[in-house]
Amino acid sequence: MRGNLFAVAVNLVVLTVRSDRLHVLLIERGEPPFLGHWALPGGFVRPEEDLVHTASRRLDEETGTDTGNAVCGHLEQLASYAAPDRDPRGRVLSVGYLALLPDMPEPTPGGGATASAWCAVDDVPQLAFDHQRILADGVERAKSKLEYTTLAVSFCPDEFTVTDLRRVYEAVWETSLDPRNFQRKVTSTDGFLVPTTTLVTGGRGRPPRLFRRGPATALHPPMLRESHRAGNRPTAQNAASPPGPA
Incomplete structure (x- = not known):
């Protein structure tokens, strides 16, 4: 059984509208793997947390929001991502969450990030891990939900x-x-x-x-x-x- 253990993480697609364009929150990784690459914010699930608590904590840390307050906008589970080779550190299952927020101030990087920024979805560079796919899924979910x-x-x-x-x-x-x-x-x-x-x-x-x-x-x-x-x-x-x- 020990050989079948894997880590569980959460990644956030945090969307807002700025200057009439859809933007996503990105962080610059300050540690390996993908050191210096842009990525979606996220983190590993702590032993005392469930998935939504991890997502809420990371959202609060990266944006300064209070998920118990209306400023949070909307937070929902998106999908699970479990390709065996998605993380070079080992087997990591990531659960994506979608957050929709009103226009927020400039973010302050949290955790192991060296920088964070709002980026127009059309201008997103190549992202770490499989975050390109997670972002695409989040954007399409948002487009569909508005219908x-x-x-x-x-x-x-x-x-x-x-x-x-x-x-x-x-x-x-x-x-x-x-x-x-x-x-x-x-x-x-x-x-x-x-x-x-x-x-x-x-x-x-x-x-x-x-x-x-x-x-x-x-x-x-x-x-x-x-x-x-x-x-x-x-x-x-x-x-x-x-x-x-x-």
Whole structure:
């Protein structure tokens, strides 16, 4: 039995929207293997922890969030990765987690990392281990979830405009949406958004209203990506070129 033992780790795909582009949190490894390579944040599961506690701890350490607080956005288990040769140190099973956050401050590296940065998903360099695949799975999960759930609001602050929300969809789906149709959809979906009494002033024209997250968790009917409406199956793309994190 001793020869069959293996370690269990957690890796995080932490996504946010910055400057109208989807970004992922990366860390620069400060120890072997893959010393100096960019990677997804993560760590080994401690004896006293279950998987979600490890994921929450590492998310807190890397972003300064409090997973017991609304700023966390959303955290869910993604998939398991157990290829025998995925880690040169030995047999390591990694459980991926997906976190969706509002725009966060610049991160501070934790653990054994020498640097950390938000990187546009399209600019991600080659990553350590099998993290390219984990990232691709996380991005596709996020794109899919926005079609049939209300999780897009996890990328928004506590109060936001419909335009803010539309820009989230456009950044995650890498597309442009008709503003009027989008406003009609999200404001007519029961429980998606809760209007506040606050208007954003200072701009031209009619001041937009601020909204908050509503109680609904699902979209009926779903809001499909163009590729789904056309009957095409979307594919997750592995980003693998510089310039990488800024």
